[in-house]
Amino acid sequence: MEQKSIYIIEQSIKLFAKKGFSSTSVQEIASACGISKGAFYLHFKSKDALLLDIFNYYYQRIQTRIDEIQKLDADDRTKFMKQLQVTFEELADHREFIIMQIREQAIPFNENIEQFLTQMRVNSYLFYKSHLENIYHKRVDEIVWEVSLILQGMFKGYMDLIIIEGADLNLEALSEAMLRRTDYIVEGFEKSGDQPVITGGTMRQLLPVNFSGEEKEQLLASLEELANEGDQDIKDTVHVLTEEMKRDQPRPAILKGMLANLEGLSGFKEAIARIKQFYQL
Incomplete structure (x- = not known):
């Protein structure tokens, strides 16, 4: 995220904390940041997007x-x-x-x-x-x-x-x-010797993720196999993607960005769909 966007975010946080989200206008945010209302919309499509x-x-x-x-x-x-x-x-x-x-x-x-x-x-x-x-x-x-x-x-x-x-x-x-x-x-x-009320089976029914880790390992293996057949740009993109997937808390923005780079490439369609479903992107 560029520094100007971060500055707008930080100023907005102060205004929202003071006045509330609903009561703070885009014009007030722009004025606090020393920019025009039009310049605000160059960084954020709306207040909800902000x-x-x-x-x-x-x-x-x-x-x-x-x-x-x-x-x-x-x-x-x-x-x-x-x-x-x-x-x-x-x-x-x-x-x-x-x-x-x-x-x-x-x-x-x-x-x-x-x-x-x-x-x-x-x-x-x-x-x-x-x-x-x-x-x-x-x-x-x-x-x-x-x-x-x-x-x-x-x-x-x-x-x-x-x-x-x-x-x-x-x-x-x-x-x-x-x-x-x-x-x-x-x-x-x-x-x-008490038995848990909440088990892995319970969580698999409630949440849209395979918590066993098996599906994730399959996705990582599939991506690495596809990367080996591609050029260096594809290898670099897959490397960033797989490293992000290995984190305790993968960042949705990074996942989406890397997947966008792979869309349209031969062989990646199924893997992309599975990753989006797995992470609810």
Whole structure:
């Protein structure tokens, strides 16, 4: 995203937090940015499109910090704890904007925003599941979805205190405590022999993703095979695409961009359709 668009986004966030989304006009945004109303529309098709890009902007900020932590020379538990902490930090830093969204219920209902929010929700499920598997391994084979949902519920409960009630909590200590609570939950399942209510089968019925990972591996293998038959530009595009698909939380904008580069190329039609369905693009 170019710097001018980022500047408009940042100024808009301040206005929306102060006045609300519905009460802020495009002209007010343009004036705050020192540009004309026409110049605004060179960057964003509408105020709704701007809001979608704001969501993307927040998501990318969090994802960048999560990716940086994932590269650290640390164990899986430490990485996950730090990733929870930076997610708390980013959301707390934009408390006013989030409160505005809650109070106004300002998110417009359109297909692009609905798809984005669906993808973020699915990414969140996969993020927690993946890290729990990395930390607890076979101990959570049968209970990973149940534990994941309980952990996400804890996160939301603490986040509500921070955002809505304005609680000033030690976010590092909070993230560490969440993982200790998760230890107790896993141990409780082991000691009691209790069976999970939510299983992999439940989640496959509810959500539009094959969580076993088998379909994703098949897609990656198919893309790499197709790339070997193409020129260097195709190889480079497929490399970026497959690396994005391997991330804990793939970025929809990157996936869409790479798929657009491959559309119309011989042999890629089926793979593109499967990827779009898999990621709900």
